[in-house]
Amino acid sequence: MTARKFVIFALLLVSIGLRSEGYAQSQSGSVAFVRATVLDPSSEGTIDNATVVVRHGEIVSVEIGGKAPDDAHIMDLDGRFLVPGLIDAHVHISNLSDARRALLSGVTTARSMGGSFFTDLGLRELFAHGAFTGPELLAAGYHVRPRPAEGLFLDEPGLADLLETDIRGPTMLRRVARAMLDRNVDFIKVNATERAGLPETDPRKPFFTEIELAALVDEAGSYGVPVAAHAHGDVGGRAAVMAGVKSIEHGTYLREETLRLMLEQHTYLVPTIAVVSDLTLPGGDYDNPVLQVRGKHMLTRIRETAALAHSLGVPIVAATDTGYGPESVLRMSHELIELVDIGLSELDAIRAATTVAAELLGVAGRIGRINPGFEADLLVLERSPLNDIGSYQDVLVVMSDGQVVVDRLEFRASEIMKEERVP
Numbered sequence: 001m002t003a004r005k006f007v008i009f010a011l012l013l014v015s016i017g018l019r020s021e022g023y024a025q026s027q028s029g030s031v032a033f034v035r036a037t038v039l040d041p042s043s044e045g046t047i048d049n050a051t052v053v054v055r056h057g058e059i060v061s062v063e064i065g066g067k068a069p070d071d072a073h074i075m076d077l078d079g080r081f082l083v084p085g086l087i088d089a090h091v092h093i094s095n096l097s098d099a100r101r102a103l104l105s106g107v108t109t110a111r112s113m114g115g116s117f118f119t120d121l122g123l124r125e126l127f128a129h130g131a132f133t134g135p136e137l138l139a140a141g142y143h144v145r146p147r148p149a150e151g152l153f154l155d156e157p158g159l160a161d162l163l164e165t166d167i168r169g170p171t172m173l174r175r176v177a178r179a180m181l182d183r184n185v186d187f188i189k190v191n192a193t194e195r196a197g198l199p200e201t202d203p204r205k206p207f208f209t210e211i212e213l214a215a216l217v218d219e220a221g222s223y224g225v226p227v228a229a230h231a232h233g234d235v236g237g238r239a240a241v242m243a244g245v246k247s248i249e250h251g252t253y254l255r256e257e258t259l260r261l262m263l264e265q266h267t268y269l270v271p272t273i274a275v276v277s278d279l280t281l282p283g284g285d286y287d288n289p290v291l292q293v294r295g296k297h298m299l300t301r302i303r304e305t306a307a308l309a310h311s312l313g314v315p316i317v318a319a320t321d322t323g324y325g326p327e328s329v330l331r332m333s334h335e336l337i338e339l340v341d342i343g344l345s346e347l348d349a350i351r352a353a354t355t356v357a358a359e360l361l362g363v364a365g366r367i368g369r370i371n372p373g374f375e376a377d378l379l380v381l382e383r384s385p386l387n388d389i390g391s392y393q394d395v396l397v398v399m400s401d402g403q404v405v406v407d408r409l410e411f412r413a414s415e416i417m418k419e420e421r422v423p
């Protein structure tokens with residue numbers, strides 16, 4: 001980078017930093033939530049009248065009726081519910097404002113399931129270095145599919161000989177995977193079947209054989225990276241499960257025997273039900289009559305499949321599959337409502353977006369719980385999500401790595417009363 005370019009880059013970081021400046025921090029950087037009702041998804045029930053102290057981005061203590069440190073900024077929850085930040089396990093975030101939109105809705109961690117120009121890797125680094133307050137991102141780079149996105153060949157001209165051909169066979173798949181693994185992706189995302197969200201595609205159509213997918217899993221595994229397979233149809237989905245992928249994304253038409261295999265191999269299902277509901281409606285991320293017709297039969301099937309998977313014991317993970325763009329009408333709360341509708345308990349739905357999602361992402365040791373040593377990714381809700389999962393639609397506080405990015409507790413009756421009392 002030239003000196004001039006570096007100055008511009010540094011100025012850019014400073015201006016981004018200023019925009020994302022947090023507030024509600026004491027001088028020591030400690031925050032204490034007092035009179036909180038704590039919901040730690042790894043246990044049953046809640047802890048009443050808890051004091052939760054956060055310092056340097058970490059939860060340092062959770063105590064019943066505990067005392068807040070003198071130097072802490074106090075957030076008095078008056079019995080409101082403190083829950084872990086949400087993990088959205090399937091997003092397509094591609095810029096800072098979309099990332100911010102996700103964060104404001106309560107998503108403090110997200111797994112990017114592919115986009116263009118390795119944007120998700122850039123966003124991951126900006127957020128990790130504190131240049132901008134966004135959700136912690138795990139990034140997959142590009143989708144691996146028989147015809148990869150044009151951008152892959154612009155980013156990786158070394159693959160130029162594959163531009164005009166179908167990616168077929170273990171050798172080609174390994175080459176494409178290596179191009180991304182060498183960029184340090186956190187996950188490989190493969191399309192085991194066609195997409196559902198384009199009018200000219202058939203989501204039942206399989207893309208790769210079990211042998212091809214096994215080569216991909218093996219190549220990624222040699223870098224310690226797991227594979228997530230997009231799959232609607234059963235043939236492609238089953239091949240992916242047999243090949244040893246870590247998760248199936250969507251899984252609309254999976255048959256019971258494939259689900260039983262997933263149970264045996266501990267393959268996660270990320271059903272993304274709410275996004276299929278978006279297919280059926282005008283507006284949102286999809287707005288097309290063919291998709292509205294298709295979405296109506298897919299929605300019935302994906303709900304049935306996810307319900308069966310859950311009843312068999314397959315681990316279920318919540319995700320939106322949205323990019324959180326200005327047109328997006330999808331939030332994690334909608335997927336949580338869908339999961340409760342198909343038969344998960346409220347606690348199991350919350351786990352699908354916290355502890356179970358953290359296992360899938362490989363971050364269960366530091367994200368997804370309210371426990372000392374865990375990252376201070378926290379939300380405040382008005383009502384108990386164990387009684388009303390819809391309470392995630394109205395998040396009052398968002399804390400990300402100890403930084404308060406939303407504080408709507410400020411709208412207090414007492415403030416208005418004080419003004420009224422002025423003679």
Ligand SMILES: [Zn+2]
Pocket residue numbers: 090091092113321
């Ligand atoms: Zn997707």
